[in-house]
């Protein structure tokens with residue numbers, strides 16, 4: 008494939024990807040021959056019942072894991088051929104993760120949590136701080152950046168996590184059940200942030216099993232038993248209610 | 255490795271230890287004990303070395319001590335049955351042995367009472383001649399040693415050790431004062447500088463001794479004592495050859511037939527070195543064993559706690575990997591944490607052993623050598639690195655997905 012074709016290829020190019028976990032003598036087929044493309048600036052929801060392989064797919068897309076078989080090219084790079092450090096570098100520079108459990112460092116301030124990817128990227132301290140402050144401001148947490156996670160509400164913690172995902176200006180933000188641990192009102196506020204980020208040009212992939220949440224996306228991919236059971240655009244994505252994070 | 259990640263690792267290590275203060279301090283116990291033993295051992299050895307140097311200096315280098323008694327080793331019963339060495343034999347040795355600058359007879363009492371006013375102390379009284387001062391490294395701090403005139407005519411003068419002086423005279427100036435020994439009066443004309451003692455023994459220290467002219471001594475104490483002969487060699491003579499010649503000449507003096515073995519001993523200060531070496535190597539071996547054991551126990555403890563720490567922070571490791579930490583970032587993080595723990599243990603050890611070294615200093619003038627401080631901290635760090643490597647590697651090679659799923 009030459010450079011011109013590279014440019015034409017979508018950001019995420021997945022062909023017939025499978026993932027099999029071996030647990031003792033038992034094999035778990037978490038993903039069975041998934042094929043899909045996701046382009047820059049898409050807003051995609053990945054839906055499906057529990058155990059259908061959503062997280063597995065997301066981990067592969069985010070280069071946390073590699074496929075057992077099949078092809079995955081991210082921005083033209085064959086991820087299957089990369090070693091651990093190269094995968095880490097892609098996660099560091101190109102991917103922003105948001106987890107259901109927030110996964111913040113409990114002893115660190117919001118600011119330090121957001122700086123973390125930049126620390127591993129070797130960004131100098133002053134610039135790091137500057138960028139982390141901007142990311143926190145973008146998610147509406149400018150006032151709270153010196154607070155530790157246990158001094159923040161669930162919604163605010165998830166905002167810190169989103170700021171951390173944003174701070175390295177990634178190609179794509181991957182959120183695995185980002186509202187799963189929040190009440191529906193707070194969840195709605197989180198979805199509003201994703202909506203804003205999408206409007207600013209970010210690519211967003213949200214894993215969820217809630218129809219309400221998926222309704223915000225512009226495209227919904229459905230997984231069932233490790234296979235892609237549906238992939239449809241959303242006619243009129245739902246708009247998040249405009250109010251401020253209060254909880 | 256970026257400075258960034260290094261700083262991040264230090265910060266995590268600091269926090270992790272801070273969060274588990276008691277646990278951290280307990281795990282470093284082995285390191286603490288190891289460092290305390292190493293530093294105290296070095297302090298004691300250093301003190302002994304200093305004492306040795308002083309004793310060697312005070313005995314005088316290049317001095318042989320011809321005596322009825324062996325100072326070190328030798329058979330006490332055999333020595334006891336030897337003929338006493340006489341003043342005239344010393345005289346003959348002086349005439350015939352050519353490699354010396356001084357051959358000096360010294361006769362000594364056991365403890366005698368030395369009085370001044372209504373104060374008294376016990377001390378050894380020596381009778382000798384003016385040349386004695388040429389054989390010793392310890393000099394009068396006040397006044398002088400007696401001269402040939404005083405020596406030959408047996409004047410009642412004396413030169414006293416520092417402790418005798420301070421016990422009898424306190425803050426008074428002893429020079430010119432009169433002390434009484436066996437009812438006889440002696441004018442103090444000199445005080446020796448302080449010598450200290452070697453390994454708790456003042457046997458070779460002049461601090462508690464008194465020196466009077468030999469002829470006076472013989473008059474007061476009689477002549478039925480074996481004389482020691484101090485032989486100070488000329489500079490640059492071969493010590494071994496001189497010793498052989500000395501033995502040969504003295505055998506002639508005593509008219510020993512060739513088939514008889516020596517009935518005298520030629521002592522040197524070298525024995526002090528032997529005593530020192532054997533004491534130091536004993537301390538060294540015992541200290542080394544204790545230190546190695548405590549460091550081993552300490553290292554295993556640290557390794558164990560690091561495994562716990564890695565396990566406790568599995569999810570954190572997953573998170574760090576998700577945001578781009580590489581293997582070596584995680585590896586370094588945990589290595590720094592374990593070294594930090596061990597250096598902390600080392601520092602606690604030093605904090606304990608430093609005051610103890612001051613206590614040792616009271617008995618055996620010494621100080622904790624700086625290189626030992628550096629060495630202790632380096633050893634601690636090395637233990638930290640070695641015992642941290644397996645847990646750190648376990649953390650570094652964790653699969654990020656599994657680490658994130660860990661509850």
Ligand SMILES: Nc1ncnc2c1ncn2[C@@H]1O[C@H](COP(=O)(O)OP(=O)(O)O)[C@@H](O)[C@H]1O
Pocket residue numbers: 028029030035036037055056057058059060061062063064655656659
């Ligand atoms: N690391 C793993 N080891 C073994 N089995 C796994 C692992 N990760 C996921 N699975 C299994 O793979 C299947 C899909 O899991 P997952 O992708 O987490 O589903 P979802 O996120 O849709 O709930 C499940 O049956 C799960 O138990």
Ligand SMILES: [Mg+2]
Pocket residue numbers: 061062063183
């Ligand atoms: Mg899941």
